Amino acid sequence: MFIACGINYHKTPIELREKLVLDATSSAPFLKRLIKLNKNNEAVILSTCQRTEFYCTSSANEHLINTFAEHTKINAELIAEHWYEHQEINALKHAIRVASGLDSMILGEAQIFGQFKDAYKEACQLGSIKHSLKNIFPFVIRVSKKIREQSGIDKHAVSIASAAAKRILQSFKKLNDLQILVIGTGEIAELVTKYLAKEGAKNFLIASRTEENAQQLAQQYKAKPVPITSIAQLLPKVDIVITATACPYPFITQDLVLAVSKDTQERSIFFLDLALPRNVCETINQIPNMTVCNIDSLKSYCQANLIQRQQAAIIAEALIDEELTLYLRFTKSLESKKIIKNYRTMMQTIADKELTLALQRLNQGNDNTDDIVHKLAHRLVKKLTHIPTLTLKHAAREGHTDFLASLESLLNYESDH
Incomplete structure (x- = not known):
């Protein structure tokens, strides 16, 4: 799960934000501490004058807030009042809006893009980037750069x-x-x-x-x-x-x-x-x-070129939605490929095991060849259909008609294959 959480200028006054800044000397130790909370977690910290945000791969909101409160010596309940969390596709959209300057106090400001890249670079150096964020962050950076260029928001930026x-x-x-x-x-x-x-x-x-x-x-x-x-x-x-x-x-x-x-x-x-x-x-x-x-x-x-920046922001938001649609389509295709690969591996393991048994019987020379081949085919059919059969029976008992219809379409038993 991809999570974007933290505090920013939208909900948090400067009097509190300044106490929650993680500067160059404190962000690295806290990032290491964050990873220790969950050994499977990945994390990036983005701390600027407008926000302190955490991009993670696991949700432990209360634990994170308490750790953050302990580190900054600010009351956890006070932090929680200003805290927000986005998950999965909403987290991805938030990250792109932040990196492209669409979520900045000054719409379209350019400095945040470099700060976002620096945050990712620091996390890579500290070893808090592994698998998921290694795919997500380059995507966010690439899309944000594209959005700034194609929407025209960078041409009218105010710093x-x-x-x-x-x-x-x-x-x-x-x-x-x-x-x-x-x-x-x-x-x-x-x-x-x-x-x-x-x-x-x-x-x-x-x-x-x-x-x-x-x-x-x-x-x-x-x-x-x-x-x-x-x-x-x-x-x-x-x-x-x-x-x-x-x-x-x-x-x-x-x-x-x-x-x-x-x-x-x-x-x-x-x-x-x-x-x-x-x-x-x-x-x-x-x-x-x-x-x-x-x-x-x-x-x-920051009103200079505001109309042009607002028009560019509309284009940018549309580009974000378009890129997220493509990203979801791509990730779903990866998921299906993984499922297919695992299923084929399982089937191949069963087939190899049965083939080994059949070859052993052939080498012994005690059984009729036709009998061995027929038994091999029978055992393969029985074992290869065992899990799908159990799944079908369970779906039928639970009344999952949509799932049954999907399985019927998937199995396509009326075809000539």
């Missing part, structure tokens, strides 16, 4: 980074004189810097835990790399702070901002927190002239 730039532009009409502190040097931080530079921003300060990364990003945009430890000294001098780090806790706290606000001379600071877990305390909004926006507040700034 979190571009939405973040739009949010800043709504508050600041001109960027050329503003001091912008970017904390983090990952993909989102780099893209936001790129978009803002295109809109006229010139004065960037780049802070990173790794000095080399800060220098590399700073060189691209003629920015100034700064030590991440100097944030407190820099805050009174900047207008915008953009955070996008993997730090597991908010390092820009209300106390920190309160301490430096006396030096800001009533200067406004706009904090745009693109991280999950969040890097900036939401309570900073309570301080005069301070504004904090997080990733969940960006949805209303």
